[in-house]
Amino acid sequence: MKVDIVIVGGGIAGASAAYFLSQHGSVALVEREEHFSYHSSGRTAAQFTVGIGAPTMRRMAQASRCFLETPPEGFCTHPILTPRGCLTVAKAGKEGVLRRLQDNLASVGARAEYLDKEAALSLFPALAADKVDAGVYEPDAMDIDVDVLLQGYLRGAKARGAALLTRASIEGIGRENGAWAVRWQGGEISAPILVNAAGAWADEVTRMAGLEPIGIVPYRRTAFTFALQKEFDTRSWPHVGSVDYNWYVKPEPGCLMGSLSDAVATQPGDVYPEDLDVAQAIANIEADTRLHVGRPLSQWAGLRSFVADRNPVAGTRPDAPGFFWLAGQGGCGILTSPAMGQALAALAAGHEWPGDLAGIGVSAGDLSPAREGLAQGS
Ligand SMILES: Cc1cc2nc3c(=O)[nH]c(=O)nc-3n(C[C@H](O)[C@H](O)[C@H](O)COP(=O)(O)OP(=O)(O)OC[C@H]3O[C@@H](n4cnc5c(N)ncnc54)[C@H](O)[C@@H]3O)c2cc1C
Numbered sequence: 001m002k003v004d005i006v007i008v009g010g011g012i013a014g015a016s017a018a019y020f021l022s023q024h025g026s027v028a029l030v031e032r033e034e035h036f037s038y039h040s041s042g043r044t045a046a047q048f049t050v051g052i053g054a055p056t057m058r059r060m061a062q063a064s065r066c067f068l069e070t071p072p073e074g075f076c077t078h079p080i081l082t083p084r085g086c087l088t089v090a091k092a093g094k095e096g097v098l099r100r101l102q103d104n105l106a107s108v109g110a111r112a113e114y115l116d117k118e119a120a121l122s123l124f125p126a127l128a129a130d131k132v133d134a135g136v137y138e139p140d141a142m143d144i145d146v147d148v149l150l151q152g153y154l155r156g157a158k159a160r161g162a163a164l165l166t167r168a169s170i171e172g173i174g175r176e177n178g179a180w181a182v183r184w185q186g187g188e189i190s191a192p193i194l195v196n197a198a199g200a201w202a203d204e205v206t207r208m209a210g211l212e213p214i215g216i217v218p219y220r221r222t223a224f225t226f227a228l229q230k231e232f233d234t235r236s237w238p239h240v241g242s243v244d245y246n247w248y249v250k251p252e253p254g255c256l257m258g259s260l261s262d263a264v265a266t267q268p269g270d271v272y273p274e275d276l277d278v279a280q281a282i283a284n285i286e287a288d289t290r291l292h293v294g295r296p297l298s299q300w301a302g303l304r305s306f307v308a309d310r311n312p313v314a315g316t317r318p319d320a321p322g323f324f325w326l327a328g329q330g331g332c333g334i335l336t337s338p339a340m341g342q343a344l345a346a347l348a349a350g351h352e353w354p355g356d357l358a359g360i361g362v363s364a365g366d367l368s369p370a371r372e373g374l375a376q377g378s
Helices: 012-021 055-069 095-107 118-121 145-161 199-208 275-288 335-351 357-360
Strands: 004-006 029-030 080-082 088-089 113-114 135-137 142-144 163-165 171-177 178-186 185-192 193-196 217-227 239-242 250-254 255-258 298-306 312-317 323-327
Touching: 004 012, 012 029, 012 145, 012 193, 012 323, 012 335, 029 145, 055 095, 055 113, 055 335, 055 357, 088 095, 088 118, 095 113, 095 135, 113 118, 118 135, 145 163, 145 335, 171 199, 178 193, 193 199, 193 255, 193 335, 199 298, 199 323, 217 275, 250 323, 255 275, 312 335, 323 335
Parallel strands: 004 029, 004 193, 029 163, 088 239, 193 323
Antiparallel strands: 080 142, 088 135, 113 135, 171 178, 178 185, 217 255, 217 298, 239 250, 250 255, 312 323
16 A cells, blocks of 8 residues: 555554644554554543643643634534643642742743632642642643544544554564555555654654664553542532642542552553552542542553653654654643644645744744754763
């Protein structure tokens, strides 16, 4: 099979690339698993926030807000975003960290409220009163319906003729007559443009093509759900987390979701939750709140994959003609997927840099896989 663009990896990144690139040429999206979005993209907290430390990631989040709030006509029949503010709480002594978060939010034009203890407690009444002294509230943070977003990308790409292939594990990548040939058991596709959207496996796929890796490190994060206590009405509760990044809690329909906010460097793979991480998360949540977690209803783990500067990667390198990376989205791959997909499509199709990215101060160089400081330890 010959196409204009072959995309390796069918998580949210690959799906968004297929959606935007299918406007410019013929596309094949190739995924190893039986279903799209089986790995990181199917294991998230489904949150939209721009309270992000890494500056380019933060801008890509803000640049994605418009698409997520008002997707193109026919993209989906249900809203992608629903309101759920985000509250970060701290004990006395951490005011500086809270102020930095507030500044980060304000730097991309997001509303950010500095709260005293009473205001934080009134937003999240299950906080232990002696464990909070202040907070920062992002009222325009949102819940994301990840499946609505994913299906919108896939449906849109398919409607423009994209081939969506599952159970195709790419095992070899060669360069022949100015095109990339990707091979799996029983199949082969060649295309002048290859997009590496393989998430935690992005370096593995890079090496298959005989190229230098970009320095992706996957970090495991554990999450679980637990039953609601009858005394609490969680419907208006925000997403709440500690400024120390050692727990967060988020209301889900009929239950609560919790996490240790852990980040354990690991190898790419199908990761599972460690009992110790779940136990530590429960201990931290129970120490800082009046919630009784008890036995989790469900638990899982997923990978958040970063390059060293923790900003995302979209683009190509001089040593890799026609080979594009769409990787390193860390903990923000769902919420940044519209702006990342658009940026990648502009670069791969050779189109003008999107005006809304330029307007928010993001250049192609900020996302480049050839930028300084990308490799771990550099
Ligand atoms: C607990 C947790 C909470 C999170 N919460 C949020 C959140 O609230 N908001 C947010 O925006 N983000 C969140 N994230 C981060 C988000 O999940 C990731 O940034 C995003 O899913 C990355 O998408 P991806 O498509 O790059 O990776 P993936 O979804 O992992 O997709 C990569 C795909 O490539 C495929 N692949 C790899 N190698 C090959 C090969 N050789 N051949 C064929 N296919 C291949 C894999 O099978 C995989 O399906 C969270 C992550 C975790 C773990």
